[in-house]
Amino acid sequence: MNLIRRIETGHGEFLLFALTPPRLATEPGQVREIADVTTARLRPLGLDGLILYDIADEAERNPAERPFPFMPTLDPADYLADHLDAWPTPVIVYRAVGKYAPEELRGWLTAQDPARVMTVLVGAASSAAATRMSLADAQALRREANAALTLGGVAIPERHSRREDEHLRLLAKQESGCRFFVTQVVYDLNAAKSFVSDYHYECRSRGVPRVPLVFTFSVCGSMKTLAFLRWLGVDVPRWIENDLRHAADPLEASYQQALATATELIAFCRALDVPFGINVESVSIRRVEIEASVRLAEALRAQLRS
Amino acid sequence: MNLIRRIETGHGEFLLFALTPPRLATEPGQVREIADVTTARLRPLGLDGLILYDIADEAERNPAERPFPFMPTLDPADYLADHLDAWPTPVIVYRAVGKYAPEELRGWLTAQDPARVMTVLVGAASSAAATRMSLADAQALRREANAALTLGGVAIPERHSRREDEHLRLLAKQESGCRFFVTQVVYDLNAAKSFVSDYHYECRSRGVPRVPLVFTFSVCGSMKTLAFLRWLGVDVPRWIENDLRHAADPLEASYQQALATATELIAFCRALDVPFGINVESVSIRRVEIEASVRLAEALRAQLRS
Numbered sequence: 357m358n359l360i361r362r363i364e365t366g367h368g369e370f371l372l373f374a375l376t377p378p379r380l381a382t383e384p385g386q387v388r389e390i391a392d393v394t395t396a397r398l399r400p401l402g403l404d405g406l407i408l409y410d411i412a413d414e415a416e417r418n419p420a421e422r423p424f425p426f427m428p429t430l431d432p433a434d435y436l437a438d439h440l441d442a443w444p445t446p447v448i449v450y451r452a453v454g455k456y457a458p459e460e461l462r463g464w465l466t467a468q469d470p471a472r473v474m475t476v477l478v479g480a481a482s483s484a485a486a487t488r489m490s491l492a493d494a495q496a497l498r499r500e501a502n503a504a505l506t507l508g509g510v511a512i513p514e515r516h517s518r519r520e521d522e523h524l525r526l527l528a529k530q531e532s533g534c535r536f537f538v539t540q541v542v543y544d545l546n547a548a549k550s551f552v553s554d555y556h557y558e559c560r561s562r563g564v565p566r567v568p569l570v571f572t573f574s575v576c577g578s579m580k581t582l583a584f585l586r587w588l589g590v591d592v593p594r595w596i597e598n599d600l601r602h603a604a605d606p607l608e609a610s611y612q613q614a615l616a617t618a619t620e621l622i623a624f625c626r627a628l629d630v631p632f633g634i635n636v637e638s639v640s641i642r643r644v645e646i647e648a649s650v651r652l653a654e655a656l657r658a659q660l661r662s
Numbered sequence: 663m664n665l666i667r668r669i670e671t672g673h674g675e676f677l678l679f680a681l682t683p684p685r686l687a688t689e690p691g692q693v694r695e696i697a698d699v700t701t702a703r704l705r706p707l708g709l710d711g712l713i714l715y716d717i718a719d720e721a722e723r724n725p726a727e728r729p730f731p732f733m734p735t736l737d738p739a740d741y742l743a744d745h746l747d748a749w750p751t752p753v754i755v756y757r758a759v760g761k762y763a764p765e766e767l768r769g770w771l772t773a774q775d776p777a778r779v780m781t782v783l784v785g786a787a788s789s790a791a792a793t794r795m796s797l798a799d800a801q802a803l804r805r806e807a808n809a810a811l812t813l814g815g816v817a818i819p820e821r822h823s824r825r826e827d828e829h830l831r832l833l834a835k836q837e838s839g840c841r842f843f844v845t846q847v848v849y850d851l852n853a854a855k856s857f858v859s860d861y862h863y864e865c866r867s868r869g870v871p872r873v874p875l876v877f878t879f880s881v882c883g884s885m886k887t888l889a890f891l892r893w894l895g896v897d898v899p900r901w902i903e904n905d906l907r908h909a910a911d912p913l914e915a916s917y918q919q920a921l922a923t924a925t926e927l928i929a930f931c932r933a934l935d936v937p938f939g940i941n942v943e944s945v946s947i948r949r950v951e952i953e954a955s956v957r958l959a960e961a962l963r964a965q966l967r968s
Contacts, residue, residue, distance in 0.1 A: 520900065546852040550900035557904055594826065594856035595930075598863055624901075 359405040359446045360474060360506055363536045368568050368631030369660040372448070372538075373398055373653055374407035376639050377435035380428040387430065391439035397646070401653050403445055404662070407476075407538070407635060408432035410450040414481040414588075423584040433464055436473075447473055448508060448538075453494035454480040454487030461494060462501045470504035476538060478510055481589075495532045511537040511569065513551040514544060514591045523555040530567060538570040538635060544591040545617050549624050556628045570633040571621055573614040573656070575648040576600065577607040577640070611648050615655055622659060634660065665711040665752045666780060666812055669842045674874050674937030675966040678754070678844075679704055679959055680713035682945050683741035686734040693736065697745035703952070707959050709751055710968070713782075713844070713941060714738035716756040720787045720894075729890040739770055742779075753779055754814060754844075759800035760786040760793030767800060768807045776810040782844060784816055787895075801838045817843040817875065819857040820850060820897045829861040836873060844876040844941060850897040851923050855930050862934045876939040877927055879920040879962070881954040882906065883913040887946070917954050921961055928965060940966065 359370055378390045398406070413426045432449050440447065449468075451461065468475070477498065479491030489497075498507055509529040516522035526537055542548045552569060559566045576582050579601060582592055596613055603609035618634060625632040634656050638649035665676055684696045704712070719732045738755050746753065755774075757767065774781070783804065785797030795803075804813055815835040822828035832843055848854045858875060865872045882888050885907060888898055902919055909915035924940060931938040940962050944955035 544852065546850065546899050546901075550904075553901035553904040557908065593852050595852075595859035598856075598859040602863065 360471065362404070363474070363506060363508075363568055366565050366567055366631050368625070368633060369662045370404035370568070370633040371401070371653065371657050371660055371662070372405045372407050372570060372633060372635040373401065373403050373649075374409060374572065374635050374637040374639075376409045376411055377430035377432050380430055382430070387435075388439055391435070395440065395443055397650060399444075401650065402657060403653070404633070405446045405448060405474075406440070406443060407448045407637075408436055408440075408450060409639070410452045410455070410478070412452040412455060412481070418587050418589075420587060423580055423587055446471075448476055449473055450476045450478055451494070452478050452480075453489045453491055457488050458493065458497060461489065462497055465498055465501040465505060468502060468505050470502065470506065474506040474508060474536075476508040476510065492532070495529075499533060506535050507533045508536040508538060508570075509534040511539045511551070512589070513539055513542065513547040514589060516551040516554070517544065517547040517591065520554070522551050523558050526555055527558060527562070527564065530564065534567065536568045536570060536633070539572050540588070541572050541574050541585060541590050541637060542617060542621065543585070543596055544593055545620060547591060548621055552621075552625060552628065552630055556630050566630055568631040568633050569625070570635050571618065572635040572637050573618050573652060574637040574639070575607060575614060575645055575652060576610040577642065577645045577648070579606075581640070607644060607648055611652055614652055618656055619659065666777065668710070669780070669812055669814075669874055672871050672873055672937050674931070674939060675968045676710035676874070676939040677707070677959065677963050677966055677968070678711045678713050678876060678939060678941040679707065679709050679955075680715060680878065680941050680943040680945075682715045682717055683736035683738050686736055688736070693741075694745055697741070701746065701749055703956060705750075707956065708963060709959070710939070711752045711754060711780075712746075712749060713754045713943075714742055714746075714756060715945070716758045716761070716784070718758040718761060718787070724893050724895075726893060729886055729893055752777075754782055755779055756782045756784055757800070758784050758786075759795045759797055763794050764799065764803060767795065768803055771804055771807040771811060774808060774811050776808065776812065780812040780814060780842075782814040782816065798838070801835075805839060812841050813839045814842040814844055814876075815840040817845045817857070818895070819845055819848065819853040820895060822857040822860070823850065823853040823897065826860070828857050829864050832861060833864060833868070833870065836870065840873065842874045842876060842939070845878050846894070847878050847880050847891060847896050847943060848923060848927065849891070849902055850899055851926060853897060854927055858927075858931060858934065858936055862936050872936055874937040874939050875931070876941050877924065878941040878943050879924050879958060880943040880945070881913060881920060881951055881958060882916040883946070883948065883951045883954070885912075913950060913954055917958055920958055924962055925965065 362370060378387050410432050411429045436447055436449060477491060477494045480487045511526055512522060585592060599609055600606045636649055636653040638646050668676055684693050716738050717735045742753055783797060783800045786793045817832055818828060892898060905915055906912045942955055942959040944952050
């Protein structure tokens with residue numbers, strides 16, 4: 357079953373792979389080369405879909421220094437249109453809505469083919485951010501401009517640990533048209549389980565259908581990357597940090613850890629019969645990390661029943 | 663190897679079972695009967711040791727209403743001396759030090775046989791409690807009165823989640839003579855793993871030996887018992903609470919959950935080569951809950967290499 361149909365009918369087990377577009381400063385010829393290498397690498401994985409992130413600076417997220425400097429990247433919509441036209445599956449394009457003027461976003465939404473593209477609209481990382489459009493306005497715009505375009509939202513299990521209301525946020529987004537949710541990278545299995553469990557029982561008590569929850573995993577090859585994940589708001593349990601810090605091969609330790617966490621979360625979702633997908637994120641430009649992400653996607657593909 | 667020798671030499675994999683003494687209001691004849699039934703039930707388990715809790719009111723712990731009323735119990739030292747004289751293994755007697763005058767505690771400590779009894783000294787649940795003796799004073803008293811008596815302390819992984827310093831508290835207690843630590847009931851696997859991991863790496867960096875960490879597990883047959891655990895300061899993740907609330911058989915769900923958590927923690931400790939023990943706690947007076955605790959101890963016994 358095609359990914360879009362599967363999501364629209366609330367069916368799980370699918371595999372996605374998420375990329376950031378090349379840096380804005382990349383030479384045009386090199387962009388094409390990166391696209392070709394990437395698609396050649398991903399094609400054998402049998403992915404159900406691709407995710408393209410929309411990177412925002414998010415300096416307002418956190419007063420602490422950003423562990424990696426912010427590098428603007430190509431617009432994911434442009435990257436898709438110009439360089440990934442031959443990619444065979446549906447593509448989910450993120451839109452950091454605060455970056456766009458309403459007319460700009462409306463133009464893009466209107467032009468999309470709902471049989472090929474889905475979108476995840478992302479609100480500002482902080483309520484203090486100067487934004488050009490709110491998430492609610494962007495959601496309304498999608499309904500007006502292209503109601504057939506399948507809409508997703510972000511889910512943040514970490515927020516659930518602190519406020520215990522992430523499932524209610526999801527239900528509100530569902531009412532605004534979201535048909536699936538994608539998490540940040542999952543390191544805190546406990547938070548993810550509690551979030552799934554509360555979402556499941558709340559849907560059941562309201563008689564509302566459960567939409568697919570897509571859990572994101574990635575590998576982390578260095579303590580600096582881990583610090584960056586923390587800066588982005590990901591809760592990394594101390595024992596995982598210690599494991600990576602003291603591992604002879606942190607990348608391999610991280611790969612094993614991600615595989616174990618994903619495996620346990622898959623079993624948990626199945627036990628509750630919650631539809632789910634897996635997203636493997638590769639945001640590093642280091643070749644060994646990219647290859648480990650591909651290996652992770654292969655290993656998780658083998659576990660999914662689709 | 664005898665439990666005391668094993669603890670003194672820092673060797674793990676042992677199994678304990680923890681009981682509260684009968685209520686103070688119990689008829690003397692009935693106390694003997696309870697002791698006989700209990701020991702008959704526990705004898706086939708091949709336990710390495712028994713723990714006797716010292717129950718304090720702890721009303722100052724929590725301004726919220728105690729889910730179960732406080733019922734004073736027999737003094738664990740009296741229960742041991744009067745009714746468990748035929749029990750074959752070493753016994754760990756808890757002492758809630760705030761309850762005793764120094765001379766009272768000194769008398770008891772002096773009279774103990776270090777080849778048969780160990781003690782865990784427990785400080786007040788809250789710094790606001792009116793106590794007759796501090797934990798530090800009680801630890802000093804043990805050194806003076808009976809230095810050969812093996813001393814343990816309590817460990818609270820939940821506190822580690824909030825303050826990230828429980829491993830440092832343990833190291834301070836180790837300097838005060840503690841040779842093992844016993845946790846509260848473990849429901850939050852993540853907190854327990856982070857606590858073990860930080861303890862392990864801190865000991866390694868200081869060149870201090872790691873002493874056995876004893877992890878406590880129990881079954882929970884009702885939402886009221888769960889509420890009581892929360893009142894006592896145990897972090898029960900939302901997903902576990904949901905599982906129990908919606909289970910056809912909450913006691914069986916709790917049994918499976920405890921077994922899975924213990925199994926994962928055993929593997930984690932072995933991977934770090936941290937010496938550990940398992941303690942199964944039975945504090946309910948309901949027969950089905952007692953029987954499920956015994957079943958849990960049997961299942962965990964089978965996993966230990968001792």
